[in-house]
Amino acid sequence: MLSFILRRLMQTLPVLFGVSLLVFSLLHLIPGDPAVLIAGENAPKEQIANIHERLGLNDPLPIQYWNYMWNIIQGDLGTSFRTGRPVIEEIASRFPITFQLSVYSTIFSIFLGLIAGVIAATYKNSFIDTSIMVIALFGLSLPNFWLGLMLIQWFAIGQTPWLPFSTSWFSPSGWGSFQQMVLPVITLGTAGAAMIARMTRSSMLDVLNEDYIQTARAKGLSERKVIYRHALRSAIIPVITVIGIQFGFLLGGSVVTEQVFAINGLGRLLMNSITNRDFPVVQGIVLVISFTFVIVHLIVDILYHVFNKRMKMNG
Amino acid sequence: MRKEILKVDHLKKYFPIKSGIWNRTVTNIKAVDNISFTVHEGETVGIVGESGCGKSTVARTILQLEQPTAGNIYFEGKNLCLLRKKELRRKRKEMQMIFQHPHSSLNPRQRLKDILYEAMSIQKVVPKARKNEQVHALLQKVGLQPHQQERYPHELSGGEKQRVAIARALAVQPKLIICDEIVSSLDISRQAQILHLLKKLQQDFNLTYLFISHDLEVVRYISDRVIVMYVGQIVEMATTQSLFESPMHPYTHALLSAIPTPHPKAKRKRLLLKGEVPSPVEPPSGCRFHPRCPFATETCKKVAPTLQGTKDVEQNHLVACHYGEDIARNRSSFF
């Protein structure tokens, strides 16, 4: 077990290295002089030279990369062009919000997805099953921004044309209170819930055909116990992977949702930094999101390994 | 004596078990551990043994689907382990293998005729113009109707699928066919038919079979000679009649007496083995059968017996047991 974790940890090192290389190249891959990009086309020569000097752009690339990496290891991601504050601080102030949003959305996805998937599998090929799967397909294909805007329209502003009473239950923007959190979490978590529901359903259907489910029934267990205690326990294993991918994806994928609900998270910071050509911040955010993604995958892999070990050895 | 077609010489196949951070080999599964035997042209040699005894690994290693860890395999005098890829491929068409589950060895998206065409074209044995004719002939040979050539595998029953697998093997005109548990997943009446078919084909095409099965009755029905394997080694090898009528190794005794006789009045004196087949990772010291053997002595724990002939029983009856002859001589008092 420990050796698996260690081996898996070592496998992530080249990935992290690759990510850092890519993020580093970001600035250099864009055609033209980075300094010109930063300062604008009409900037005076001295300013350009100044930027060159400040960013160390005159050094050979390997040296630049070395310096860049060395700074990262020391926790220095550079300074924001716009605010002049260290990038790490900018990110640190926004990260918790995005992280919360992702965690809550994932919990929402798991809760809704598992229940829907199990119900669909239990009533295979019935009307309930078909309805759940059709709704899931919708959930999967609805664009985030549209769903967000609709939710705001209906449940925050309260303009539901078919209801006689006002439905402005939730707050349309910001983050912090329960009323602010509900709509963004639903917006961000719907696609995940749909994906988890579909995965759970197919996984459950596989497991329900296993011999040990028949054994459980022959023991005299109630159908509810057969499904929740015996079937779901095995069926959830492949779902864990989907949940992990989903969570990693949410961390980086909340850009649109944060924009729609005016939440000051990482995604919004990223958008603003891109429009303002604040490259150190962009680089920093991409780096942080990538690293988190890699680490989440690592944790998922380890979890999967723990759960799956017995299953695999049994086969 | 007929021509020797296959010779397996001190064959070993170990599968490494890797572990730790650096994935180092910590130990080996000794799937096949130093076995030798020969197969003559036109004969059927059966290999029996319980699951995990290494019988399927022997087959896969002969076909070079697995690289042997040590030892040599000679096919018609040529050492297969030394052949280059191209030569090996040419030789391989003379050796075919049929597997236990025909539904997973036949491509579900190919019609029967395409399955057979493909086999013929890969090995380039039949000119294009005669292909169709050849498919019909093959189907008829294995007892299928020519019109079934348009069918897909899933439209056939288990027995019919196995017939297709046999036809595909025949398509390249092989000399040796290795059958790995090919009737195990079939019903009793189908088993008989397939075995019957194999016998007929053997006469028609002068085929040699290496027939692997866990089912002693099946092996007895089809084989001329039988090899009994236990935890990666041969414990007994003899002609079918000699082996089944005067088995010498206690393990062979146990195997034979374990088969339930399909008659309620048959009085069985059963040699019921205790315990389970040991793991091929750490086989027992000395004779590998000693922990389960009712006759084991101190010698058996320490010294591994060699596979050797015996004096007073039929020649070519080889057994790897220190007391094989004693046990055979006093059989009536034991069993």
Place this chain on the structure above:
Amino acid sequence: MASTKQPLLSVRHLSVSFFTKNDEVKAVDDVSFSIPKGQTLGIVGESGAGKSMTALSLLRLSQPGEIVTGEILFEGENILKKKEREMRKIRGKDISMIFQDPMNSLHPTYTIGQQLREVLYTHEHLNKKQATKRIMDMLQLVGISAPEKRMHQYPHELSGGMKQRAMIAMALLCYPKLLIADEPTTALDVTIQAQILTLIKELQRKLAMSVLIISHDFGVIAEMCDHVAVMYGGNIVEMADVHHLFEKPKHPYTIELLQSLLRKDRHTNEKKVRPIKEPFLRSEENGTGCRFAPKCPYKQEICAKRLPPLIQDEHNHYTRCWIASDDR
């Protein structure tokens, strides 16, 4: 079957069908048999004969197959009339079942102890200590050494034979009156098969159970059973005392099956194996005649038209054949 007392289980005119949108496939068709207390009935037949469906119906677990008609009297009560909740009290307590493949019939992520304990918690009010004691005793009874250690192991840590022993222990925990064994040794090696068969026999004697064994192997049937029912295409085609059946088989299908065993005479080397055509039940063959008629070498005109009844002779030997009744 000759028993003056009421049999433990008696099945009358049981039919189980699979329904598709516009078709009905009869998996079990008008099957009747009974099992006296303490005795063993074997059901033998090839795949698709309806053996397993019959067995599962006894626990009402035949879904998606639906029980269409019939009665299943267990200790005189028709279990088909019982509510699902009452039925659950019978499963695993009065009637237990073990399955073909011990590799897959235990839950891979629960320990042996957890899985066995679940049975006791479902059916009996035992505290943890009592339950553990019962489990340890039972594991010992089925020949599992070091039961304390085994209880904490997962199925994958046991060999195939050990798993089947654990399955048997689980089935016997509540001392059932009837044990159904569906191909209990098919997935095991011969030497392990011999161990398991001996064990089942021994336990049957010790616990005074009735046993229903499903098998395709005449060897297993001959060794284990008092009575045998031969199934073909969902019907019982022949049923008799085990000695009678093997000595004087009457139905052409039984005769063919026994002949097709590879028990060729060792000395007269070539014995013709007479091929039987496909035994699989196809819906178009669900006609009115004898199921075996299309493949029967003795087929007569009436065979294709009307299904023969199951006729009893003076030795309680039942045969479903138009021609077999006149002694051949």
